[in-house]
Amino acid sequence: MSERTIFDRILDGEIPCHRVYEDDHVLAFLDIAPLSRGHTLLIPKERKAHLHQLSDDSAAALGRVLPRLCRAVLQATGASAYNVLQNNGAAAHQAVMHVHFHVIPKLGDRGLGIGWRPGRLAPEEAEELVAAIRAGLDG
Ligand code: 5GP
Secondary structure (H helix, E strand, O other), rough: OOOOOOOHHHOOOOOOEEEEEOOOOOOOOEEEOOOOOOOOEEEEEEOOHHHHOHHHHHHHHHHHHHHHHHHHHHHHHHOOOEEEOOOOOHHHEEEEOOOOOEEEEEEOOEOOOOOOOOOOOOHHHHHHHHHHHHHHHHH
């Protein structure tokens, strides 16, 4: 059993949150340290640290709610652009080890800043990668 996170404590009602949506599988609430107005988090009730560990049921529930939540955040904030961010692992800036999706409106200079350093995909490497990833998807 992994350590309890702050989101476990929110799910268990031990600490409060500004809840915007809840159903049997997911909870959405405002981020306590928003990058922009309306920055919202969507989490599964399933207690897993990383996206790849989730059950299909949780994944489906998140997928069903996420676009609806994005629409509501856009409507509430007046934003027309936004980022959905989902970090996995401390090296990828994950601080809370319970799966969560950030919905971050872009409002003026507020929102998510992104560092992006594109490389080049060589054809031989692409073939190798496709074979390896397809093999993983077969399971
Ligand atoms: P991560 O870096 O793990 O993707 O993001 C974790 C997010 O959780 C951060 O944006 C942080 O502000 C938010 N957060 C951390 N603790 C709490 C809390 O107790 N309540 C709420 N509402 N958000 C939190």
